[in-house]
Amino acid sequence: MDAPAVIAALGPLVPGAAYEAGASADFATIYVSPDRLVDTARALRDTPSLRFTALVEVTAADYFPRDPRFEVVYHLLSIPNRLRLRLKVRAGDSDPVPTVQGVWPSAGWLEREVWDMFGIVFDGHPDLRRLLMPEDWEGHPQRKDYPVQIRKPAQTYEPLEISEEEFKANLERDRQRRVAR
Amino acid sequence: MPGLRTETMTVNMGPQHPSTHGVLRLVLELDGEVVRSLRPTIGYLHTGIEKTAEQKKWQQVVPLVERMDYLAAQSNSLAFVLSVETLLGLEMPQRVKDIRVLITELQRIASHLIWLGTHALEIGAVSMLFYAIRERELIMNINELVAGFRFFPSYFRVGGLREDLPRGFHEAVNAFLDRFPAKIDEFEGLLSKNDIFMRRTQGVGVISADDALAWGLVGPIARGCGVDYDVRKYFPYCGYETYDFDVPTEREGDVYARYRVRMRELRESVKICRQAIARIPPSGAWACDDPRVVPPPKDKVYTEMEALIQHFLIYSQGFTVPAGDAYVPVEGPRGEHGVYIVSDGTNRPWRIKMRAPSLFAIQALPAIVQGGLIADVVAVIGSTDVVMGDCDR
Numbered sequence: 001m002d003a004p005a006v007i008a009a010l011g012p013l014v015p016g017a018a019y020e021a022g023a024s025a026d027f028a029t030i031y032v033s034p035d036r037l038v039d040t041a042r043a044l045r046d047t048p049s050l051r052f053t054a055l056v057e058v059t060a061a062d063y064f065p066r067d068p069r070f071e072v073v074y075h076l077l078s079i080p081n082r083l084r085l086r087l088k089v090r091a092g093d094s095d096p097v098p099t100v101q102g103v104w105p106s107a108g109w110l111e112r113e114v115w116d117m118f119g120i121v122f123d124g125h126p127d128l129r130r131l132l133m134p135e136d137w138e139g140h141p142q143r144k145d146y147p148v149q150i151r152k153p154a155q156t157y158e159p160l161e162i163s164e165e166e167f168k169a170n171l172e173r174d175r176q177r178r179v180a181r
Numbered sequence: 182m183p184g185l186r187t188e189t190m191t192v193n194m195g196p197q198h199p200s201t202h203g204v205l206r207l208v209l210e211l212d213g214e215v216v217r218s219l220r221p222t223i224g225y226l227h228t229g230i231e232k233t234a235e236q237k238k239w240q241q242v243v244p245l246v247e248r249m250d251y252l253a254a255q256s257n258s259l260a261f262v263l264s265v266e267t268l269l270g271l272e273m274p275q276r277v278k279d280i281r282v283l284i285t286e287l288q289r290i291a292s293h294l295i296w297l298g299t300h301a302l303e304i305g306a307v308s309m310l311f312y313a314i315r316e317r318e319l320i321m322n323i324n325e326l327v328a329g330f331r332f333f334p335s336y337f338r339v340g341g342l343r344e345d346l347p348r349g350f351h352e353a354v355n356a357f358l359d360r361f362p363a364k365i366d367e368f369e370g371l372l373s374k375n376d377i378f379m380r381r382t383q384g385v386g387v388i389s390a391d392d393a394l395a396w397g398l399v400g401p402i403a404r405g406c407g408v409d410y411d412v413r414k415y416f417p418y419c420g421y422e423t424y425d426f427d428v429p430t431e432r433e434g435d436v437y438a439r440y441r442v443r444m445r446e447l448r449e450s451v452k453i454c455r456q457a458i459a460r461i462p463p464s465g466a467w468a469c470d471d472p473r474v475v476p477p478p479k480d481k482v483y484t485e486m487e488a489l490i491q492h493f494l495i496y497s498q499g500f501t502v503p504a505g506d507a508y509v510p511v512e513g514p515r516g517e518h519g520v521y522i523v524s525d526g527t528n529r530p531w532r533i534k535m536r537a538p539s540l541f542a543i544q545a546l547p548a549i550v551q552g553g554l555i556a557d558v559v560a561v562i563g564s565t566d567v568v569m570g571d572c573d574r
Binding site for chain 1: 223224227229231232236267268270391394395396397399408410415416505506507508509510517519521523531532534536540541544545548573574
């Protein structure tokens with residue numbers, strides 16, 4: 001089933017939604033607008049000719065400096081129909097995307113990871129916290145304008161027992177001893 | 182009794198608990214022995230591999246993705262090279278496909294052996310770990326023979342393999358395949374009818390087929406509750422459609438069913454390996470002949486100018502991949518491993534994302550163990566076969 005066929009099947013089920021077929025090298029890709037995402041997801045899951053019962057991946061890609069910069073990508077799997085589908089939603093820097101957790105519970109952590117890595121807000125998500133990075137981390141590392149190499153001082157709950165200067169001095173002292181030996 | 186007051190107790194399990202398979206932290210709310218709620222915390226092994234990969238050339242990403250799921254290194258790299266080859270439109274020679282099938286099936290056996298050893302160890306069958314590791318050592322030796330590296334061989338490359346198979350490869354694989362089926366019988370003899378093992382696993386950690394799919398648990402966990410989905414059958418890659426093998430399923434959906442599924446998968450993998458090794462001729466093509474990706478043979482580099490230039494370009498600039506995106510799934514030992522890649526048409530990936538089956542398993546953990554006993558938490562974690570390097574990436 002290619003993208004136009006999926007769009008034709010979805011058309012009557014989600015009135016008022018505008019779909020767009022995307023280019024792809026492997027399987028069908030369709031773009032959907034954020035406001036019709038949840039209705040589309042429910043139709044994709046429940047329609048017998050589609051039956052995308054499993055959401056296998058949610059991720060995003062940052063196309064900075066393009067506007068809107070983000071694409072949130074959902075990979076769907078239909079076991080009874082042996083189909084895969086890629087669903088894409090475009091999102092700007094501060095545009096929220098509705099959560100699809102009500103349709104597929106597996107979206108919960110995946111959307112948390114997208115928030116963590118890209119800073120895309122999922123509207124209606126009950127527990128939108130960081131998943132992989134520490135809770136007090138600043139910034140969203142997978143954004144293209146996030147630096148690759150950063151230096152961060154060690155974070156501890158107690159003061160460090162040895163300062164960085166002392167540590168370096170100790171290393172130097174050990175090196176001198178080795179040289180002298 | 183009047184005036185008797187009960188309250189729940191919050192217990193922290195991990196991140197250094199020996200049975201959490203790495204660094205997974207669970208916050209359990211207990212009512213006596215019963216688990217009322219469970220909150221997993223992950224991220225302790227996050228190393229930012231996906232961000233690092235964006236700074237590397239395409240070929241340099243292969244060793245990086247192997248370090249995600251460290252027990253199934255070559256499933257990761259197979260998914261990655263297949264997705265890049267999809268964008269490049271490359272078709273591999275039959276021999277390369279068969280070698281890839283053979284190596285990844287051996288990898289599946291090695292990964293399942295670690296699962297078997299640790300899972301049985303945690304339930305109390307301590308000696309299983311030694312028996313399982315002993316057999317896995319033979320597969321590590323085969324890896325070393327092939328690539329000089331036991332854990333992360335990086336043998337698969339975009340465009341084929343790194344080099345041809347070494348001398349003695351067929352003998353080593355055949356010796357392992359002759360020895361191993363009797364060992365599976367031995368393992369099953371120790372566990373399958375073991376009263377303690379059965380009591381610890383039967384009826385424990387039950388999940389229904391609908392729930393498994395809703396939580397995205399495609400793989401051995403879903404096959405343990407009757408879903409016969411296997412990427413190798415549904416969306417064949419590397420010529421799996423030409424191999425004769427079955428997809429084992431069980432109906433119960435409990436820890437014991439997942440154990441049965443994986444034990445039968447070991448036998449199916451041996452079956453596939455036997456067919457593959459019989460098909461692989463001792464010498465032949467080990468890469469496709471696309472000059473964009475595969476460097477020319479060394480004797481031509483020394484004698485022909487064009488070959489020298491091409492060799493230099495591939496090793497200095499790398500190759501470019503047409504703009505676009507692709508997601509290629511493979512059946513890894515823990516379920517569907519997939520890599521989503523985005524290319525902007527340059528020699529470095531714009532974005533790569535690994536679908537981590539362990540992440541889904543840990544996400545579904547509260548749904549599986551809630552209402553069960555605390556001792557069953559260990560059995561359930563073992564049966565989901567999570568690898569934290571895969572989960573946190």
